[in-house]
Amino acid sequence: MTAIYKRELKSYLTSMIGYLFIFFVLVLTGIYFSAYQLSAAYPKFEYTLSSLTFVFLIGVPLLTMRVLAEERKQKTDQLLLTAPVSVGNIVLGKYLALVTVYAIPILIMCTYPLIMSKFGEVSYTASYTAILGFFLLGCANLAIGVFLSALTESQVIAAVLTFVFLFAFYMMNGISSFFSKTSMSTCVTFALLILAAALIIYTMIKNVVISAIIGAVGEIILVVIYVIKSDLFEGGIQKVLEIFNISGHFENFTNGIFDITGIIYFLSIIAVCVFLTMQSILKRRWN
Numbered sequence: 256m257t258a259i260y261k262r263e264l265k266s267y268l269t270s271m272i273g274y275l276f277i278f279f280v281l282v283l284t285g286i287y288f289s290a291y292q293l294s295a296a297y298p299k300f301e302y303t304l305s306s307l308t309f310v311f312l313i314g315v316p317l318l319t320m321r322v323l324a325e326e327r328k329q330k331t332d333q334l335l336l337t338a339p340v341s342v343g344n345i346v347l348g349k350y351l352a353l354v355t356v357y358a359i360p361i362l363i364m365c366t367y368p369l370i371m372s373k374f375g376e377v378s379y380t381a382s383y384t385a386i387l388g389f390f391l392l393g394c395a396n397l398a399i400g401v402f403l404s405a406l407t408e409s410q411v412i413a414a415v416l417t418f419v420f421l422f423a424f425y426m427m428n429g430i431s432s433f434f435s436k437t438s439m440s441t442c443v444t445f446a447l448l449i450l451a452a453a454l455i456i457y458t459m460i461k462n463v464v465i466s467a468i469i470g471a472v473g474e475i476i477l478v479v480i481y482v483i484k485s486d487l488f489e490g491g492i493q494k495v496l497e498i499f500n501i502s503g504h505f506e507n508f509t510n511g512i513f514d515i516t517g518i519i520y521f522l523s524i525i526a527v528c529v530f531l532t533m534q535s536i537l538k539r540r541w542n
Contacts, residue, residue, distance in 0.1 A: 259348030301385030319400030320414035381511030388508025398528035438488040
């Protein structure tokens, strides 16, 4: 894993991609920092970080689009798959290299509260708690980008997929507002999702009977639960979509709260995406 980590890190720091990402993050941070902290004399650096969450929509696709897609296109992934190193170490080495590149602007951001302290009182606890949350938010977004890059051999498609998914997560509050909170509408939506899941299973196993049984059992269980206690479905869509509201879990950090739940949430996203990336590579290995 160490050799892969060093190779990936060197590739980012000897090309324009890594420096372009660092430059992009720091330029936007400097603009907001100058506007809010220096010009407006606003003492809360966490407010700047809260306004910067959109930076991942462009920065993450730029940084992760080639991490695995390029390996597939150049067929160099075959060398990695036949090397005496586990798939887990391959994925972790590449992911940790991305995190290291991302950590460079984060470390520079750590000096901003110190600069602010020269002009007045600053809450270091709130500022560095927000920086920690911002770092974890970025790491979660990078993990999503790595997983999506493993699904295709085209850098462009990987970048577009990453942008679309991150944008959907970024707009999750607005998306959830389009759905009704009534029990009936939630039940109907879940029924459609079960039907879609059955169709996806059919495309994977090509077995009509098994897919139909899974879909039928799911629909029956859904109806039984609705008949017994329909109150459970009130606001159910919003609760499900809240799981994918990644930026929403960053809000507590911007309020100076050391959110253990938020830390576990971000680490869970990272673990799930790394695991899915490993499974995607293993599937290609055995195929």
